[in-house]
Amino acid sequence: MQVMQVMQVTQVTQVTQVTLVTPGRRGGAFLWSSHFMTQSASAVPTHLAMIMDGNGRWAEQRGRPRWMGHVAGAHTVRRVVEYAARAGVDQLTLYAFSSDNWNRPVVEVSTLLELFDTHLRTQTAKLAAQGIRLQVIGRRDRLPLALRGAINAAEARTAAGRRMTLRVAIDYSSRAAILASLPAASAVRGGSAGETLLPPVDLLVRTGGERRLSDFLLWECAYAELAFLDVLWPDLRVGDLDALFADYAARERRFGAIPHQASA
Numbered sequence: 001m002q003v004m005q006v007m008q009v010t011q012v013t014q015v016t017q018v019t020l021v022t023p024g025r026r027g028g029a030f031l032w033s034s035h036f037m038t039q040s041a042s043a044v045p046t047h048l049a050m051i052m053d054g055n056g057r058w059a060e061q062r063g064r065p066r067w068m069g070h071v072a073g074a075h076t077v078r079r080v081v082e083y084a085a086r087a088g089v090d091q092l093t094l095y096a097f098s099s100d101n102w103n104r105p106v107v108e109v110s111t112l113l114e115l116f117d118t119h120l121r122t123q124t125a126k127l128a129a130q131g132i133r134l135q136v137i138g139r140r141d142r143l144p145l146a147l148r149g150a151i152n153a154a155e156a157r158t159a160a161g162r163r164m165t166l167r168v169a170i171d172y173s174s175r176a177a178i179l180a181s182l183p184a185a186s187a188v189r190g191g192s193a194g195e196t197l198l199p200p201v202d203l204l205v206r207t208g209g210e211r212r213l214s215d216f217l218l219w220e221c222a223y224a225e226l227a228f229l230d231v232l233w234p235d236l237r238v239g240d241l242d243a244l245f246a247d248y249a250a251r252e253r254r255f256g257a258i259p260h261q262a263s264a
């Protein structure tokens with residue numbers, strides 16, 4: 001039987017480990033070491049970040065109010081979380097509400113905030129049972145008090161989860177996070193809770209057909225692989241995720257070096 005394999009290279013201190021694995025799944029079938037080769041992609045992104053775009057258009061296409069698109073989008077969130085945890089993703093970061101989203105109509109903003117509140121309250125037990133740790137990033141001081149309480153409770157209840165970290169960005173601005181991380185800015189502003197830099201992103205996915213980052217994880221995406229999908233977020237299905245992960249597994253990540261540097 002012929003088994004397709006991709007090369008997985010992981011930097012371990014000064015030695016580079018090269019592993020052959022079946023595409024789309026973590027775990028090495030074969031392993032050797034080289035002092036010379038450069039870091040490349042793992043078959044599964046360690047840190048997957050997603051810009052969940054297209055909810056409003058999904059609703060408008062059906063003649064429904066925009067908020068119904070967000071409700072449908074929440075179902076996709078559940079599908080994606082389940083998929084990522086099963087695939088072996090270590091960290092999943094979702095862009096749920098940018099600091100610029102406050103400029104949307106009041107009804108849409110309040111629906112979104114209520115949706116976050118409801119989902120935090122109804123999904124937390126399931127996340128804890130699945131070993132998924134929830135973290136919320138972004139400013140909290142502008143969120144309703146009840147939502148802040150729900151966030152704190154969900155984070156505390158899932159804190160022991162080791163299988164995957166699910167990070168949800170709410171009232172998040174990457175530029176604000178970068179500024180807050182600078183010692184001088186922190187000293188002046190006293191820092192800002194929730195605005196910290198995160199581990200590097202391996203794969204950044206945006207649905208909805210737009211090709212921009214919209215102030216999401218600008219620093220962390222320095223060497224991220226980018227994938228822009230035309231599918232609207234509520235329409236994203238397991239087949240799309242399979243295709244995304246297969247595409248990612250086939251990419252060569254060089255981090256500024258050249259391929260096969262040893263022989264150069």
Ligand code: FPP
Binds near residue numbers: 054055115116
């Ligand atoms: C962007 O689509 C989407 C958002 C601003 C909200 C994302 C929120 C969810 C998916 C809801 C549930 C989330 C959680 C974490 C429970 P858009 O409204 O800008 O779409 P458009 O470009 O078609 O107008």
